[in-house]
Amino acid sequence: MRDESLVSVVTPLYNSAKFVAQTVESVVAQTYENWEMIIADDCSTDDSPEIVRSFANADSRIKLIRLEKNSGPAVCRNVCIQRAEGRYIAFLDSDDLWLPDKLEMQVGFMQELGCVLSYSAYRKIDEDGNIISATIEVPDRADYHSLLLTNVIANLTSMYDAKALGKIYLPFVGHEDYALWLKILKAGHEARGIKKCLALYRLRKGSVSDHKLRAARYQWAVYRKIEKLPLPPDAQDSSAICASLAP
Secondary structure: OOEEEEEEEEEEEOOOOOOHHHHHHHHHOOOOOOEEEEEEEOOOOOOHHHHHHHHHHHOOOEEEEEOOOOOOHHHHHHHHHHHOOEEEEEEOOOOOEEOOOHHHHHHHHHHHHOOOEEEEEEEEEOOOOOEOOOOEOOOOEEOHHHHHHOOOOOHHHOEEEHHHHOOOOOOOOOOHHHHHHHHHHHOOOOEEEEEEEEEEEEOOOOOHHHOHHHHHHHHHHHHHHHOOOOOOOOOOOHHHHHHOOOO
16 A cells, blocks of 8 residues: 655666765655655666665665666666655656755645646756756746746656556656656646755766757657657757756
8 A cells, every 4th residue: 555645766876976875865864754765776887886775774765776787767767666655756866966855845735736746946066066056946837838848847856646647657768757747747737846946956077968969869859759749849959959958
């Protein structure tokens, strides 16, 4: 029987030894304590799994899964979702951070509004943890058509209600999280935004969002392969797409 207030935190892991301890610690520090953190290791070649295992040995809410072959973040997230026992599914990559009241505020927000998908404002940090941006503000709400124009749902701030929606898995295409939000909203649902900054997105050299043209190609793939659109709405070139990207 699903715990009606449990949050399942979904975390893919690959060679993140420098950052993953801080990521896990940001979950352990949550004021909301009814969570499980499921971390799927994608055949890391550094000490990442050992670092996570040390946390798991100390806290039974933290669970490590080892994949048999390197399969990419979408597979890792789907494996975690499959194992999840919570009503709420939240996403946190192995180098990003949550602020302490993230889960408490977001669960309460979703319960009060009865919404099935939510997100929040966030800020960016560099590899050393220094804040390098003002708060990335978000709109109060997003539907399918508005999200096609620009992705306002940053993965590390997202949470969906698996009781209301069932478990929804990521498709295998670049920008899998964006495709997931579109899938949820295309069914007629609306996402709701929290104005407060609840998370810190780490900008790493070599990340997809650090390479705007590559990220643009991934967004084109979502439009064409998943949404079956001939052209991105209101975008005639890659620079217009890049301007709309969010991590």
